[in-house]
Amino acid sequence: MVQSRLPLLRRISQIFFLLVFLALLVFTSLRPAAGASGDIHLRAPVRLFFEWDPLVAVANALATHALYRGLLWSLIILLPTLFLGRFFCGWVCPMGTLQHYVGGMYSESKRGKQRIESNRYKRWQTIKYVVLIAGLVAAFFGSMAIGWLDPFSLLVRSLGLALLPAFNFAVHAVLLPMEQSNVGLIRTTGETLHTVLQATVLDFRQTHFAQGIVLGVLFVVILAASLRVTRLWCRSLCPLGALLGAVSRWSVLGLHKDAETCTRCNRCLLNCQGGDDPIGGVPWRKSECLMCMNCVDSCPEHSLTFRFFRNEKEVATPDIGRRRAVTGMAAGVVAVPLMRANTGMGKSRNDRLLRPPGSLDEEEFLSRCIRCGECMKVCPNNSLHPTLEQAGLQGLWTPTLVPRIGYCEPSCVLCSEVCPTGAIWQITPKEKGWVVGVGAQSQPVRLGTAFYDRGRCLPWAEATECIVCEEWCPVSPKAIYVEEAQVVDATGATRTLKQPRVDPSRCVGCGACEFACPLQDRPAVYVTSIGESRSPSAQILLNRK
Amino acid sequence: MAEQRENLAGAGGAGLTRREAMLQLLRVGGVAAGAAGAGYWLSRHSTRPEPARALEARRDHRVATDAALPKLTVVQGGEPRELTRQALENLGGIRRFVSRQDVVVIKPNIAWDRTPEQAANTNPELVAEMVRQCWAAGAKRVVVTDVSCNEPRRCFQRSGIQAAARAEGAEVILPEPEMFREVDLGGVVLKNWPVFTPFLEADKLLNLPIAKHHALVGATLSMKNWYGILGGQRNRLHQQIHQSLVDLASFMLPTLTVMDCYRVLLRNGPTGGNLEDVALKKTVVAGTDPVALDAWVAKAYWNLDQEQLPYLQMAARRGLGTVDFETLPVKVSQLA
Numbered sequence: 001m002v003q004s005r006l007p008l009l010r011r012i013s014q015i016f017f018l019l020v021f022l023a024l025l026v027f028t029s030l031r032p033a034a035g036a037s038g039d040i041h042l043r044a045p046v047r048l049f050f051e052w053d054p055l056v057a058v059a060n061a062l063a064t065h066a067l068y069r070g071l072l073w074s075l076i077i078l079l080p081t082l083f084l085g086r087f088f089c090g091w092v093c094p095m096g097t098l099q100h101y102v103g104g105m106y107s108e109s110k111r112g113k114q115r116i117e118s119n120r121y122k123r124w125q126t127i128k129y130v131v132l133i134a135g136l137v138a139a140f141f142g143s144m145a146i147g148w149l150d151p152f153s154l155l156v157r158s159l160g161l162a163l164l165p166a167f168n169f170a171v172h173a174v175l176l177p178m179e180q181s182n183v184g185l186i187r188t189t190g191e192t193l194h195t196v197l198q199a200t201v202l203d204f205r206q207t208h209f210a211q212g213i214v215l216g217v218l219f220v221v222i223l224a225a226s227l228r229v230t231r232l233w234c235r236s237l238c239p240l241g242a243l244l245g246a247v248s249r250w251s252v253l254g255l256h257k258d259a260e261t262c263t264r265c266n267r268c269l270l271n272c273q274g275g276d277d278p279i280g281g282v283p284w285r286k287s288e289c290l291m292c293m294n295c296v297d298s299c300p301e302h303s304l305t306f307r308f309f310r311n312e313k314e315v316a317t318p319d320i321g322r323r324r325a326v327t328g329m330a331a332g333v334v335a336v337p338l339m340r341a342n343t344g345m346g347k348s349r350n351d352r353l354l355r356p357p358g359s360l361d362e363e364e365f366l367s368r369c370i371r372c373g374e375c376m377k378v379c380p381n382n383s384l385h386p387t388l389e390q391a392g393l394q395g396l397w398t399p400t401l402v403p404r405i406g407y408c409e410p411s412c413v414l415c416s417e418v419c420p421t422g423a424i425w426q427i428t429p430k431e432k433g434w435v436v437g438v439g440a441q442s443q444p445v446r447l448g449t450a451f452y453d454r455g456r457c458l459p460w461a462e463a464t465e466c467i468v469c470e471e472w473c474p475v476s477p478k479a480i481y482v483e484e485a486q487v488v489d490a491t492g493a494t495r496t497l498k499q500p501r502v503d504p505s506r507c508v509g510c511g512a513c514e515f516a517c518p519l520q521d522r523p524a525v526y527v528t529s530i531g532e533s534r535s536p537s538a539q540i541l542l543n544r545k
Numbered sequence: 546m547a548e549q550r551e552n553l554a555g556a557g558g559a560g561l562t563r564r565e566a567m568l569q570l571l572r573v574g575g576v577a578a579g580a581a582g583a584g585y586w587l588s589r590h591s592t593r594p595e596p597a598r599a600l601e602a603r604r605d606h607r608v609a610t611d612a613a614l615p616k617l618t619v620v621q622g623g624e625p626r627e628l629t630r631q632a633l634e635n636l637g638g639i640r641r642f643v644s645r646q647d648v649v650v651i652k653p654n655i656a657w658d659r660t661p662e663q664a665a666n667t668n669p670e671l672v673a674e675m676v677r678q679c680w681a682a683g684a685k686r687v688v689v690t691d692v693s694c695n696e697p698r699r700c701f702q703r704s705g706i707q708a709a710a711r712a713e714g715a716e717v718i719l720p721e722p723e724m725f726r727e728v729d730l731g732g733v734v735l736k737n738w739p740v741f742t743p744f745l746e747a748d749k750l751l752n753l754p755i756a757k758h759h760a761l762v763g764a765t766l767s768m769k770n771w772y773g774i775l776g777g778q779r780n781r782l783h784q785q786i787h788q789s790l791v792d793l794a795s796f797m798l799p800t801l802t803v804m805d806c807y808r809v810l811l812r813n814g815p816t817g818g819n820l821e822d823v824a825l826k827k828t829v830v831a832g833t834d835p836v837a838l839d840a841w842v843a844k845a846y847w848n849l850d851q852e853q854l855p856y857l858q859m860a861a862r863r864g865l866g867t868v869d870f871e872t873l874p875v876k877v878s879q880l881a
Binding site for chain 2: 030031038039040172176204205206380381409410411412434435436458464465466467468470471472473474475476477478482498516517518520
């Protein structure tokens with residue numbers, strides 16, 4: 001049978017897309033380019049993968065009544081699924097591929113009969129449809145919480161913010177001693193490896209992310225669950241899988257079971273990925289099948305084949321039932337008002353919630369941000385971090401700027417270039433408008449405003465010269481201005497030194513002053529979100545446009 | 546064999562043979578003695594951790610003075626490349642400074658994420674010409690590097706220096722955290738600091754600063770460019786900036802200083818950004834006396850006298866150069 005070769009073809013496709021995904025992910029970072037000069041852009045950011053993600057597209061459309069930038073490309077996946085079923089899950093999705101691989105590893109809890117039983121269809125596989133309904137309804141009411149579970153979001157967030165930085169750290173920990181070795185051979189090997197890895201997988205600098213360990217452990221747990229039940233996450237929770245499952249209702253390709261030759265040996269269940277009942281005697285469950293084609297290969301009687309336009313009994317729609325569907329809708333309807341009844345967005349916004357440049361106003365932002373972490377991955381200063389409580393529960397894992405770790409580079413707009421949904425709307429360095437002619441009447445992107453803690457600032461409190469903040473201030477004329485003052489030092493002598501102040505009309509909230517302040521633990525100058533340009537209700541100055 | 550005997554012994558219910566008992570005692574005894582020995586040895590080696598000894602090395606890259614040649618030259622009215630060529634010629638040619646097989650490290654200012662027009666970093670054409678000259682003099686390696694303030698990848702790219710220097714065949718090295726070494730700078734306030742290693746491996750060191758305004762010291766000139774050899778928490782240097790500048794300048798003595806005054810950032814330095822702050826001066830000031838050089842440029846563009854620049858007076862007292870540049874023969878060339 002020719003069809004028995006399909007699993008091999010599928011494997012090649014899976015590896016190919018996994019590698020493409022990893023390559024895009026690794027290259028979602030600023031790399032020193034040999035001959036390049038002038039403005040900086042990324043050629044192939046990982047957002048290209050998100051643009052194929054129909055879940056992101058549908059949720060984005062529901063939330064904003066429009067489709068952002070490249071999301072129309074998701075039709076490349078959605079339309080073929082209408083005809084062919086969930087081939088995407090089995091052949092393309094890198095999250096699926098990783099689980100597929102782990103699920104195939106030897107596991108004590110999945111041997112012989114247990115393995116066959118674990119691959120039978122289970123009612124809990126419908127949870128994902130409830131998740132999908134809840135997520136889409138919530139999206140309609142303005143919360144992109146579905147991004148917590150979108151497989152690409154999950155993957156980029158976990159790999160980009162936890163596992164890749166950890167890998168980077170581990171590689172350096174091995175290479176550094178090698179490069180410092182006294183043995184020439186070890187040293188050369190270390191140096192060569194370093195050069196090769198630096199050009200391919202290593203990041204230019206070691207990054208650190210808030211909650212990195214949480215994100216990393218969650219991901220490992222999800223993968224490890226496949227040791228017990230193959231693709232547990234795909235089968236039970238993945239909302240993208242649910243969407244594609246629902247869409248494949250009318251697909252024309254399906255599993256043909258030859259009842260005459262089937263001996264009920266159950267071998268087709270050994271390697272079944274979706275838990276879609278390929279066995280004889282029961283109808284095939286179309287919405288669960290991942291088109292992995294393993295059953296075709298496993299069947300010793302050649303009773304299973306995939307055919308177009310076959311006419312057989314099958315369970316085409318997800319067996320979710322009215323009650324569960326209503327539960328999902330209710331959850332989605334209730335979620336958003338419940339989260340917004342809390343303080344955070346309505347009242348008492350967090351003063352340290354600094355959104356990346358180009359971000360839309362908070363309500364719009366939350367209706368778009370899928371928490372994929374691409375902006376955090378790409379930021380060359382490691383400035384952006386996933387929030388924990390700063391943006392409220394509804395904003396969990398959305399990006400916030402932490403100037404103490406990294407400030408916002410004046411002419412950098414990479415985060416806005418990689419954002420797949422327009423939560424950070426794409427801007428040009430010119431639109432960002434920092435550097436030249438910032439004033440009360442100009443309209444640059446402002447992230448917040450800087451303030452001095454005069455009880456800690458060296459020239460204000462300690463009779464010591466400093467103004468590093470002024471040196472770093474990137475706008476011109478500078479938003480930090482200095483005034484000479486006479487101060488008395490501890491010996492009673494009078495000294496003349498320069499004391500800094502902020503002009504709020506020129507400050508763009510980049511955080512360079514906070515970053516450069518020598519008081520590293522609690523800087524004497526810090527940025528809070530007041531005055532951020534995205535929010536008309538958070539302005540200080542009367543005369544600001 | 547041994548297993549068989551054990552089985553037999555076990556089956557018979559008898560104890561170990563004397564031979565086996567002795568061997569077992571020897572084994573256990575050996576492990577015990579080893580553990581005790583290793584423990585004792587380790588316990589003798591417990592010392593309070595101390596930071597690695599800093600390298601003590603004043604870096605003197607100067608070449609012999611030549612009474613016939615000026616210590617300071619000013620070339621005006623040309624493009625960066627020709628200005629540089631003329632300046633070198635006035636000072637006796639590149640071969641006076643760079644010999645065959647030299648490892649030359651060029652230190653432009655690549656501190657900020659700015660374009661050449663904004664004049665916050667050294668002009669890339671000037672750097673490129675310098676690289677070319679070094680190759681012409683037979684250098685073994687020509688390295689161009691700096692420890693940036695802003696994100697180095699952005700600074701090196703947008704300053705245009707990376708592309709221009711690479712095009713002339715220089716090695717462009719971006720700062721990496723692993724490439725710093727603790728060095729005793731031997732200064733009055735600057736003691737042990739991490740220094741970027743390429744600067745420690747140079748035979749000849751060429752300082753290529755750009756003249757810019759600076760709120761704290763008035764102007765950032767050639768001596769302030771040495772901030773860029775340091776890592777660590779250099780934001781503390783402002784607290785005693787004059788002493789820090791002198792400490793750095795007496796640690797790092799360059800072969801030659803070529804100051805970019807092609808575009809001069811007159812206000813809002815050292816970051817600038819606004820083209821209105823930039824004046825096109827089409828000038829290069831070069832020489833072997835960094836104190837005189839800084840004094841000349843400070844006077845020419847900001848009208849700052851030595852009284853307003855205490856670090857220059859301090860540097861002169863430390864014997865680093867002449868602050869009264871008027872007393873020096875300055876060779877001035879006017880191109881076109």
